[in-house]
Amino acid sequence: MNKNFLLYMLIAIMTGIGMNAQQMVPFEDGNYAFKLRNDNYVYCSGFSTQGLSNSITNVSVPAVATYNGNKYYVKGIYDSAFEGTNISSVTLPTGVEFIGHNAFKDCTTLTVIRMMS
Secondary structure (H helix, E strand, O other), rough: HHHHHHHHHHHHHHHOOOOOOOOEEEEEEOEEEEEEEOOOEEEEEEEHHHHHHEEEEEEEOOEEEEEEEEEEEEEEEOOOOOOOOOOOEEEEOOOOOOEEEOOOOOOOOOOOEEOOO
C-alpha cells in the first residue's frame, strides 16, 4: 500500500475533512448507521441501535449498505461517527474516500486502523 496514501488517511482521521451540507437520509443496516446523500453516496455515521447493544470494539465498516432494497457502496465515514466510543480497531473498505471531522475523536482505546485493498 502506498505510504503517501496511508499518511493522508492518518492526517484525515486526526484532523477530519468535514462534510458539505447536503440533504441526508439516515438509515441502519446491521450493526451500523448510515447516511445516504442525495447523490447516492453513503457514509457510515456510527453504530446502529443493534450495534450499540452489541458493545462492538472491533469496527469493520461494510463495503455495501442496503436501504429500501437498494445496495450502496460506502464512500466515507461521517463527521463524529465513532467519536468517544470504546473501539480498539477499525477496518475500512476499499471504497472509502472520505473521513469526516472528529470521526474517531476521543477514541482513547483505538490502536489499529486497517484499509482493505
